[in-house]
Amino acid sequence: xxxxxxxxxxxxxxxxxxxxxxxxxxxxxxxxxxxxxxxxxxxxxxxxxxxxxxxxxxxxxxxxxxxxxxxxxxxxxxxxxxxxxxxxxxxxxxxxxxxxxxxxxxxxxxxxxxxxxxxxxxxxxxxxxxxxxxxxxxxxxxxxxxxxxxxxxxxxxxxxxxxxxxxxxxxxxxxxxxxxxxxxxxxxxxxxxxxxxxxxxxxxxxxxxxxxxxxxxxxxxxxxxxxxxxxxxxxxxxxxxxxxxxxxxxxxxxxxxxxxxxxxxxxxxxxxxxxxxxxxxxxxxxxxxxxxxxxxxxxxxxxxxxxxxxxxxxxxxxxxxxxxxxxxxxxxxxxxxxxxxxxxxxxxxxxxxxxxxxxxxxxxxxxxxxxxxxxxxxxxxxxxxxxxxxxxxxxxxxxxxxxxxxxxxxxxxxxxxxxxxxxxxxxxxxxxxxxxxxxxxxxxxxxx
Numbered sequence: 065x066x067x068x069x070x071x072x073x074x075x076x077x078x079x080x081x082x083x084x085x086x087x088x089x090x091x092x093x094x095x096x097x098x099x100x101x102x103x104x105x106x107x108x109x110x111x112x113x114x115x116x117x118x119x120x121x122x123x124x125x126x127x128x129x130x131x132x133x134x135x136x137x138x139x140x141x142x143x144x145x146x147x148x149x150x151x152x153x154x155x156x157x158x159x160x161x162x163x164x165x166x167x168x169x170x171x172x173x174x175x176x177x178x179x180x181x182x183x184x185x186x187x188x189x190x191x192x193x194x195x196x197x198x199x200x201x202x203x204x205x206x207x208x209x210x211x212x213x214x215x216x217x218x219x220x221x222x223x224x225x226x227x228x229x230x231x232x233x234x235x236x237x238x239x240x241x242x243x244x245x246x247x248x249x250x251x252x253x254x255x256x257x258x259x260x261x262x263x264x265x266x267x268x269x270x271x272x273x274x275x276x277x278x279x280x281x282x283x284x285x286x287x288x289x290x291x292x293x294x295x296x297x298x299x300x301x302x303x304x305x306x307x308x309x310x311x312x313x314x315x316x317x318x319x320x321x322x323x324x325x326x327x328x329x330x331x332x333x334x335x336x337x338x339x340x341x342x343x344x345x346x347x348x349x350x351x352x353x354x355x356x357x358x359x360x361x362x363x364x365x366x367x368x369x370x371x372x373x374x375x376x377x378x379x380x381x382x383x384x385x386x387x388x389x390x391x392x393x394x395x396x397x398x399x400x401x402x403x404x405x406x407x408x409x410x411x412x413x414x415x416x417x418x419x420x421x422x423x424x425x426x427x428x429x430x431x432x433x434x435x436x437x438x439x440x441x442x443x444x445x446x447x448x449x450x451x452x453x454x455x456x457x458x459x460x461x462x463x464x465x466x467x468x469x470x471x472x473x474x475x476x477x478x479x480x481x482x483x484x485x486x487x488x489x490x491x492x493x494x495x496x497x498x499x500x501x502x503x504x505x506x507x508x509x510x511x512x
Contacts, residue, residue: 100167106391116211123216124149129187131222136190138203138220140181140509146207146215150174150183153193153507155280156221159202170206170214180208181509188511194477197323198226199281219445230320231256237316237331240300244308244336244421251316252298258321259294261287264314267332270416283325286317301504308421309337309377309445337445338421339377344381344442344450347371350457351425354464358429358483364463366430371423372442376450378419379442380406383428384483386435386456395437407441407449429483433461 094105100442124147130137142149152173154162162169195201198331200223207216233256241248253260263270270285279285293299306312318331351367358365370381384395384402395402410418430436438455 084359091451098167099165100171106300113457118145118209118211120145121207122146122209123218124151124205124464126151126203126205126218126220128203128220128222131195131224133195134191136203136222136510137192138185138188138190138509140185140188140205142184142207143216145209147210147212148180148208149205150177150180150208151190151203151205151507151509152177153190153195153201153203154219155278156200156202157280158278159204159219159221161278163202163204163217166217169204169217173204173206174214177507179507179509185509185511188509190507190509192507195224196281196284197224199224201280227322227324229324229326231320233257233318233320233326235260235296235318235329237262237314237329239331239333241302242333242335244338245306246304247306247312247333247335248300248302249314249331250298250300251293253293253318254298256320257296257318259292259296260316260318261290261292262301262314262316263290264309265311266414267311267313270313270315272413277354280323282315283317283319284492286315286328287319288377290315290317306335307419308335309339309376310335334442335379338372339375339442339445341446342375343375344379344444344448345373346376346381346440346442346450346453347373347499348381348438348440348453348455350438350455351427352464353430353460356427363429364459366436366459367425367427368438369423369425370420370440372421375444376442377445377447378421379440380419381424381438381440382406383430383436383438386437389434389481395439403439403441403452406439406452407443432459432463436460 068220092107094107094110096103096105121143124140124146126140127139129139136153140149144164150173162172183249190203193201201221201222204221206214207218209215232254234254235257236252236254238250238252239247240250249262251260251262266271271282274282274285277285279288291301303314311332311334313330313332316331317325318329319325347370349369349371351369353364353366355362356365368383370379372379382402384394385392388394388397435456435458438457439452441449441452442447
């Protein structure tokens, strides 16, 4: 039934195009849109549009039967309607990202793997993949029908064996100091540890980034982004600029004399929070309106101070035009929606600077003689939001000539169209280096 509706829809679209042409709108392109993008055709070159039907699933079912250092042994059996298939081997973290989106997965496989196989393999052997030990991978196939159209996906996961570990490497980690913004960890490696790395983030964030950046092995991510001690030695690691009242994880990855990873240690902690069970409130105070340096230009700049009270555990703030200004919305027209958005939780863990905790003075690039509304809201220690504070003001006709404070950052544009000074804390720990951990020599499937 779905195919019939799609056919009728496309036929209706073609009829609309023909009718539109007679109305002198002259459509001359046919666009086919999928999740992964669009493909276009010149109408003048299209001979005809044909609809076809293929019954049954079109995919190549895959099962991994064994794995060693050189070969992956698989069973790949096509369905009756499947004429051929491509296959790829990738880290399971990458497969987790692509597999829910078939068009993107097909696009990836077709870009990387040129070979199409037109037979079943009861005992096939995949060679050419460079695999790390003790790492989860996926074999993914895409089946093609008799028209050469990419159809169903199939996936089989496997974990490579771990290499023998030299000795019994172990790092003992203890929390030495912990407050609302900082914690210090002490790592004590034993004699069998050749090196180790430590990285920290809000709970769940490292796991997301491991998949996002395509690391095959979680240990690789810790070693790449973390603070490394090699040769291994006892050491204190201090992580500052942490958020109060927040769950954090830190990961300690050690390796032996051959570079083989042992199991990664995961330690959880919770920073002391601010506030209490009272009603949270944030006061807003206007400062100077002056010229200030915005990326090398002296432009009008309004300083504003946001001060949370003793009940506030975290807060957010924003500045809006009071009335619509060009493409920028006006606060008065969308007050309820704006306040609702302000009193929200971060959409993803670890979202930078979604919340603020301490009193903050910053400046906004605001036009002279214009009405604005500054807003702020806080939540208490029980995650209950208080009332939104509003401060309506009109900027002076002209800024003072002398800047109160010169900063050289260019500013960032918020969703309200207001340019504000970016919040830049002290540099956090970590090397910030990115690299891919999947290598292939060009996959080859052989066997019978």
